[in-house]
Amino acid sequence: MPALEIVTIGDELLxxxxxxxxxxxxxxxxxxxxxxxxxxxxxxDTAEEIVDALQSALDRTGAVITxxxxxxxxxDLTKPAIAGLFGRPLYFDEKQWEHxxxxxxxxxxxxxxxxxxxxxxxxxxxxVLTNRHGTAPGILLEDERGRWVAMLPGVPREMRGIFxxxxxxxxxxxxxGNAPPIRTLTIRTTGIAESALxxxxxxxxxxxxxxxxxxxxGQEGVxxxxxxxxxxxxEADRALRAGADTITSRVGTPVYAEGDTDxxxxxxxxxxxxxxxxxxxxxxxxxxxxxxxxAIPGSSDVFLGGIISYANxxxxxxxxxTPESLAQLGxxxxxxxxxxxxxxxxxxxxxxxxxxxxIAGPGGATPTKPVGTVCIAVDIEGEVVAxxxxxxxxxxxxxxxxxxxxxxxxRRRLAQT
Amino acid sequence: MPALEIVTIGDELLxxxxxxxxxxxxxxxxxxxxxxxxxxxxxxDTAEEIVDALQSALDRTGAVITxxxxxxxxxDLTKPAIAGLFGRPLYFDEKQWEHxxxxxxxxxxxxxxxxxxxxxxxxxxxxVLTNRHGTAPGILLEDERGRWVAMLPGVPREMRGIFxxxxxxxxxxxxxGNAPPIRTLTIRTTGIAESALxxxxxxxxxxxxxxxxxxxxGQEGVxxxxxxxxxxxxEADRALRAGADTITSRVGTPVYAEGDTDxxxxxxxxxxxxxxxxxxxxxxxxxxxxxxxxAIPGSSDVFLGGIISYANxxxxxxxxxTPESLAQLGxxxxxxxxxxxxxxxxxxxxxxxxxxxxIAGPGGATPTKPVGTVCIAVDIEGEVVAxxxxxxxxxxxxxxxxxxxxxxxxRRRLAQT
Numbered sequence: 161m162p163a164l165e166i167v168t169i170g171d172e173l174l175x176x177x178x179x180x181x182x183x184x185x186x187x188x189x190x191x192x193x194x195x196x197x198x199x200x201x202x203x204x205d206t207a208e209e210i211v212d213a214l215q216s217a218l219d220r221t222g223a224v225i226t227x228x229x230x231x232x233x234x235x236d237l238t239k240p241a242i243a244g245l246f247g248r249p250l251y252f253d254e255k256q257w258e259h260x261x262x263x264x265x266x267x268x269x270x271x272x273x274x275x276x277x278x279x280x281x282x283x284x285x286x287x288v289l290t291n292r293h294g295t296a297p298g299i300l301l302e303d304e305r306g307r308w309v310a311m312l313p314g315v316p317r318e319m320r321g322i323f324x325x326x327x328x329x330x331x332x333x334x335x336x337g338n339a340p341p342i343r344t345l346t347i348r349t350t351g352i353a354e355s356a357l358x359x360x361x362x363x364x365x366x367x368x369x370x371x372x373x374x375x376x377x378g379q380e381g382v383x384x385x386x387x388x389x390x391x392x393x394x395e396a397d398r399a400l401r402a403g404a405d406t407i408t409s410r411v412g413t414p415v416y417a418e419g420d421t422d423x424x425x426x427x428x429x430x431x432x433x434x435x436x437x438x439x440x441x442x443x444x445x446x447x448x449x450x451x452x453x454x455a456i457p458g459s460s461d462v463f464l465g466g467i468i469s470y471a472n473x474x475x476x477x478x479x480x481x482t483p484e485s486l487a488q489l490g491x492x493x494x495x496x497x498x499x500x501x502x503x504x505x506x507x508x509x510x511x512x513x514x515x516x517x518x519i520a521g522p523g524g525a526t527p528t529k530p531v532g533t534v535c536i537a538v539d540i541e542g543e544v545v546a547x548x549x550x551x552x553x554x555x556x557x558x559x560x561x562x563x564x565x566x567x568x569x570x571r572r573r574l575a576q577t
Numbered sequence: 578m579p580a581l582e583i584v585t586i587g588d589e590l591l592x593x594x595x596x597x598x599x600x601x602x603x604x605x606x607x608x609x610x611x612x613x614x615x616x617x618x619x620x621x622d623t624a625e626e627i628v629d630a631l632q633s634a635l636d637r638t639g640a641v642i643t644x645x646x647x648x649x650x651x652x653d654l655t656k657p658a659i660a661g662l663f664g665r666p667l668y669f670d671e672k673q674w675e676h677x678x679x680x681x682x683x684x685x686x687x688x689x690x691x692x693x694x695x696x697x698x699x700x701x702x703x704x705v706l707t708n709r710h711g712t713a714p715g716i717l718l719e720d721e722r723g724r725w726v727a728m729l730p731g732v733p734r735e736m737r738g739i740f741x742x743x744x745x746x747x748x749x750x751x752x753x754g755n756a757p758p759i760r761t762l763t764i765r766t767t768g769i770a771e772s773a774l775x776x777x778x779x780x781x782x783x784x785x786x787x788x789x790x791x792x793x794x795g796q797e798g799v800x801x802x803x804x805x806x807x808x809x810x811x812e813a814d815r816a817l818r819a820g821a822d823t824i825t826s827r828v829g830t831p832v833y834a835e836g837d838t839d840x841x842x843x844x845x846x847x848x849x850x851x852x853x854x855x856x857x858x859x860x861x862x863x864x865x866x867x868x869x870x871x872a873i874p875g876s877s878d879v880f881l882g883g884i885i886s887y888a889n890x891x892x893x894x895x896x897x898x899t900p901e902s903l904a905q906l907g908x909x910x911x912x913x914x915x916x917x918x919x920x921x922x923x924x925x926x927x928x929x930x931x932x933x934x935x936i937a938g939p940g941g942a943t944p945t946k947p948v949g950t951v952c953i954a955v956d957i958e959g960e961v962v963a964x965x966x967x968x969x970x971x972x973x974x975x976x977x978x979x980x981x982x983x984x985x986x987x988r989r990r991l992a993q994t
Contacts, residue, residue: 446871454863
């Protein structure tokens with residue numbers, strides 16, 4: 161399988177002050193035409209580090225893409241370091257300098273500063289990868305053994321532009337060819353533990369012939385990602401579809417979506433299909449559920465809104481929660497959640513209502529109700545179901561999981577109607 | 578300068594399907610006590626790749642932290658691969674198994690499935706790094722030459738917890754030494770364009786002697802980050818403090834916080850200091866503002882809640898917006914925003930109210946009101962101020978910027994009282 165390595169250059173990355181999104185973007189682009197990234201490395205902006213990382217990458221795969229270190233400032237050493245590694249002196253490229261001058265004149269109405277001349281000092285015998293989005297040109301260097309390095313700037317917009325317009329076709333012709341594309345299909349599950357999945361999956365636990373299966377646990381649940389790396393596009397689509405269908409039938413109800421579809425989209429579609437509108441009453445989530453639902457364009461046709469009843473007075477005043485139930489059972493109780501769900505419906509005229517009340521922490525725990533205790537009620541036209549659940553994680557995760565669980569509860573109930 | 582390397586393990590990273598945030602987080606933590614990350618690598622989840630990357634990292638720096646590949650599923654090969662590299666057979670750790678059983682009993686009320694036993698198969702002679710946040714323990718392995726590898730799980734919450742509670746002290750004692758720490762201080766601004774900052778900063782535009790200055794524009798505003806790499810801890814603290822004070826005094830009102838303090842914390846503190854309570858009425862943000870405020874622990878003492886008035890009927894029914902103003906001025910108008918803010922106060926008894934109504938897109942634009950048009954009103958004890966603003970970005974950014982702008986409006990008004 162054709163492979164290359166990605167080396168991202170810059171002290172900021174090693175200091176953790178910048179998160180490298182270029183490497184991930186490049187990996188996805190390369191995968192789409194069947195080129196694997198064998199390894200990724202981030203190195204400091206010193207000639208020694210760059211040369212050492214490049215050398216070992218070339219020894220392993222013979223093909224490397226670098227990002228970063230092509231700017232005009234003194235700490236940009238990528239070019240001289242790699243030119244040295246390939247034994248190529250740098251020359252002043254008149255044509256590229258003209259390109260930069262035009263760019264400055266059109267954008268800033270001035271001549272570029274002298275310092276930019278450093279950006280057009282290019283290794284002899286290189287292929288220039290024209291940068292239509294900024295000043296630093298990309299550079300492709302190849303040695304007599306056919307091993308090559310492509311240098312791209314670190315600015316994402318420029319890096320992406322040069323890759324798509326100039327480098328991608330070259331990489332494809334050299335490595336891509338008819339290599340099978342990397343295709344993935346994700347099956348999203350929630351309300352089931354990662355370690356409980358293999359039992360349900362049975363012999364599909366490791367994937368299917370030609371397809372690998374990855375378990376991706378997160379706040380939303382456990383995603384199951386099938387990846388095809390060896391099939392032709394058509395074979396891949398068929399195999400992924402068949403695999404996803406098998407997984408879905410074996411895992412059952414916990415499967416709520418495919419791809420990157422959010423639970424909110426699933427719930428909104430289910431409401432739409434059944435002609436029901438939703439309102440929410442949120443205590444510990446404080447608006448997070450409403451925010452997730454309204455993050456989806458077009459949600460307004462089935463989501464009416466609701467009440468953020470963070471204070472008990474609001475629970476009583478706007479949702480009809482009784483002071484007695486607050487006093488006797490506490491704000492975090494199924495009875496209060498039920499009253500909240502019903503109150504949300506009453507105040508908005510919605511057919512479906514959700515009530516969430518819980519202890520997100522770090523404070524607020526009681527001997528009987530630890531941090532993470534969440535009560536959720538779903539009211540569909542007066543039929544109310546309520547649960548008490550323990551959410552794992554910190555405050556943010558508990559809140560997110562509570563909103564996710566509430567939507568999942570509504571999803572499962574709507575599926576039965 | 579003491580250094581180690583970070584190796585993140587998982588096919589997901591090489592396929593670009595996951596963005597590695599663990600490496601950056603670890604680098605910042607290590608830098609805070611003067612340990613440099615010499616190199617970062619991401620490798621596939623195969624024994625060969627893991628061993629090869631570990632081997633060369635150990636040869637270079639003799640100290641490595643890995644993340645990922647410690648889960649219970651079959652594709653988690655980090656532990657056996659590295660145990661093999663160190664020539665240590667795996668044994669079943671009763672104590673850790675008991676820990677996992679307790680975790681499952683308390684959280685799920687059941688016994689853990691057999692498959693979890695894989696997580697407590699540990700290399701002989703290792704130091705267990707207790708995981709108080711999940712099931713997979715961290716592992717520290719050292720060879721006879723004093724070279725070591727620390728394995729942490731890939732789940733960020735678990736990785737961070739184990740690092741801070743268990744690994745950080747060990748790394749500090751081994752590598753910390755007296756190296757100058759990398760310290761940063763971030764000054765957070767909002768409501769001012771990046772290009773308008775240099776003029777206000779004057780000669781501080783490039784930082785201060787010994788301190789570099791980075792401009793980090795984002796949805797919340799523009800962060801100004803000062804970084805010290807060469808000073809002793811005391812010198813660094815003094816220099817950063819002095820630099821931050823100069824920047825704050827020159828930039829003025831747009832500065833709302835330092836470090837990673839969120840605008841919500843600033844607003845909640847300002848309300849607390851003035852003995853005022855807040856309620857919100859959200860249309861286009863759909864609960865996002867409430868969610869951001871309640872994301873802060875302890876917000877309940879000054880945040881009462883509010884109404885998500887996504888549908889116009891809710892604006893009329895619960896907030897007292899008049900059908901006339903909806904008909905004549907439209908839902909996205911300063912008058913409606915004013916009525917929403919007042920309605921939120923009336924319904925909850927809060928002293929301060931915020932109303933937000935806008936067009937988050939992609940749909941909903943009118944000839945006079947393009948996508949991004951947002952009306953915000955802040956009502957403090959009956960004194961209402963409303964603005965109409967154009968937010969830049971996609972739906973998510975427009976909603977986030979609207980919530981940020983609303984909180985900033987309240988912050989600036991409270992500062993005057």
